[in-house]
Amino acid sequence: MTNPPSTGAGAPTGPGLVAELWYPEAPDLADPGLLEALRAVRPGAEVQDGSLSVPHPLDDPDLPPLVTVVVPGSPLGEDGKTLPDVSQTWDWAGAEAALAPCRASVLVTEVLAAGRSAAERVTSLGEVVAVLVARTSPRALHWARSQRVSDPATFGAGDVDGVINVRMFSDAHDEGALAMDSLGLHVFDLPDVQCHFRDREPGEIAELLFATAIYLFDTGDVIEDGNTISGTDGEGRYVCRREASLLDPARLVLDVDLGEPWAAGRRDRTS
Known part of the structure; x- marks a missing residue:
């Protein structure tokens, strides 16, 4: 059996959901307009030491809010960080061309997801990714857990097309x-x-x-x-x-x- 390719050194690891947004130049995560757009969706969004923290309070008062964290990705080339592999992306012929000029990325990850349903987790992460897509215009979205690269133009909050x-x-x-x-x-x-x-x-x-x-x-x-x-x-x-x-x-x-x-x-x- 031909084994699947590695996602590359420097790719995110661990059990949580991860979306990586790729750009020719890194966006400014401290942009007040970006924070305002996130707070329009989740009022508790905050800037913290160059990253963004977005809590998603849910119905169960006994559980802490799920938190989506947005941080700059490692620079391309650092510790072997490479562009995402597009070999298992079958529905976007332009994936490789979209990634070619990219040199920077932003990671969107989840924290405190225990006890949340799959749908709640995907929706919470997707809300933040959708705001970033609208405000920062990434060239491509990389879903490391599923080895897929997707077109930001087709993304909508709650979509599972990148997650699966x-x-x-x-x-x-x-x-x-x-x-x-x-x-x-x-x-x-x-x-x-x-x-x-x-x-x-x-x-x-x-x-x-x-x-x-x-x-x-x-x-x-x-x-x-x-x-x-x-x-x-x-x-x-x-x-x-x-x-x-x-x-x-x-x-x-x-x-x-x-x-x-x-x-x-x-x-x-x-x-």
Whole structure:
């Protein structure tokens, strides 16, 4: 199996949601207009030592507010920091060209996310990213947890298109076979979805995996081992089984078995 590329030295690590906004020149995070725009969405937004802190009070008074933090990214070239890899960005042909002139980035991360739902976390981070997109005009958005680069012009608060990605790799040990998976649900302690197959249209399988990933994002970990899902056209019934991921990062996934003659790899269908 061909392993996915590294996100590059200097890329954010850890379990939290992260968006990285890229620019030819770094924006001024102390700009009063930016702070005013953030406070129009969340009145508690503050400037702190060159960064921005945006609290998101939610309904449960026993939990501290989730906080979105905006900080300058490491300079390009420092400690091996590189431009994002666009090899698993399949829906934006202009991603590489948009990143080419970029030399600076801003990181948007979450703090105190424990106890918050996946939707609350995505919405909170997205509110801040949307303001930054409108006020600072980044050239590209990099979602390190999902290995995706997205077009800021298409971004909206609450979008999961960057948070969840569908990747595709060739199988180095089985000519003609492909492995596809979703990446991003692991951030929410949910299983990603994968499929190892041949002789099916990759776009069809990508649509199936993304739709299943969105279903898990919306409803939680409700597809049990041995349950079936239908194709996006309503046809076909495909068995899902939990197993170790074929692709890095190592994690538990739901493997979608397309059955014969399309399934690739070995499967235990007796359990």
